[in-house]
Amino acid sequence: MAGSRKTRRFFKRAKSSLRNFLRRPAVNGTVEFLLMLGILYFAFTGAMILIFRTDSFWRGVTSQSMKHEDDYSWRQYYLERGIDTSQFPIQGGFERGDLLIIQGVSSFSEIKVGDVVVLDQGSGVIPLVHRVVEIWYENGSPRFTTKGDANSRPLPVEVANRPEQILGKVIFVIPKLGYISLWFQGQ
Incomplete structure (x- = not known):
C-alpha cells in the first residue's frame, strides 16, 4: 500500500513538472517545431512511396x-x-x-x-x-x-x-x- 502511494505521488510530481516544463515558450516552440518536422518527414516519405511504388525510392x-x-x-x-x-x-x-x-x-x-x-x-x-x-x-x-x-x-x-x-x-x-x-x- 505504501509503495503504491509513493508511486502515485511520484507520477503526480512528474506530470506536474512536465506540464510546467512544456509551458515555457522556448520549450513549447521547440517541441512544436520537432513535431511539425516529424509530420513533414513522414508525409514526404509516404508521398514518395506512393509516387515511386517502392519503399526504397x-x-x-x-x-x-x-x-x-x-x-x-x-x-x-x-x-x-x-x-x-x-x-x-x-x-x-x-x-x-x-x-x-x-x-x-x-x-x-x-x-x-x-x-x-x-x-x-x-x-x-x-x-x-x-x-x-x-x-x-x-x-x-x-x-x-x-x-x-x-x-x-x-x-x-x-x-x-x-x-x-x-x-x-x-x-x-x-x-x-x-x-x-x-x-x-x-x-
Missing part, C-alpha cells in the same frame, strides 16, 4: 561497380554479344556517393536488358545495384543475370536472379548527393 551508391572510366569499355561486354547499348538507361553510369532515384516495378515485364535494377540480396546485406545483361525462362519462371558496368563478368550471386528480388529500377542519378545518405548509414 532513393539509395546512396556504396561501390564503384557501375563507374565508367570511359564511354567505350563498359559497352564491350554487350557488343561482344551483339547487344546495342545506345538505348540503355543510365548511359553515364554512377559511382560511390551518387544518389539513385528508384522506381518500383509492378511486373517483371517492365524489366528489360540494359535496365539498372536494385536487388534484395537477403537480410543484413546491402542491396545490389547492377545492369540486367540477360533474361531467360527456366521451367516457365523468369530468371535474369546482372552485372556491374565496371566488372568484367557477373558475380556468382548475379547469375540466376528471380523477379521477387527486384526492389526497383534506377530512373535517375544525382551526382555526389548520396554521400549524405552514406554518412547517416555510417558508410
Whole structure:
C-alpha cells in the first residue's frame, strides 16, 4: 500500500513538472517545431512511396561497380554479344556517393536488358545495384543475370536472379548527393 502511494505521488510530481516544463515558450516552440518536422518527414516519405511504388525510392551508391572510366569499355561486354547499348538507361553510369532515384516495378515485364535494377540480396546485406545483361525462362519462371558496368563478368550471386528480388529500377542519378545518405548509414 505504501509503495503504491509513493508511486502515485511520484507520477503526480512528474506530470506536474512536465506540464510546467512544456509551458515555457522556448520549450513549447521547440517541441512544436520537432513535431511539425516529424509530420513533414513522414508525409514526404509516404508521398514518395506512393509516387515511386517502392519503399526504397532513393539509395546512396556504396561501390564503384557501375563507374565508367570511359564511354567505350563498359559497352564491350554487350557488343561482344551483339547487344546495342545506345538505348540503355543510365548511359553515364554512377559511382560511390551518387544518389539513385528508384522506381518500383509492378511486373517483371517492365524489366528489360540494359535496365539498372536494385536487388534484395537477403537480410543484413546491402542491396545490389547492377545492369540486367540477360533474361531467360527456366521451367516457365523468369530468371535474369546482372552485372556491374565496371566488372568484367557477373558475380556468382548475379547469375540466376528471380523477379521477387527486384526492389526497383534506377530512373535517375544525382551526382555526389548520396554521400549524405552514406554518412547517416555510417558508410
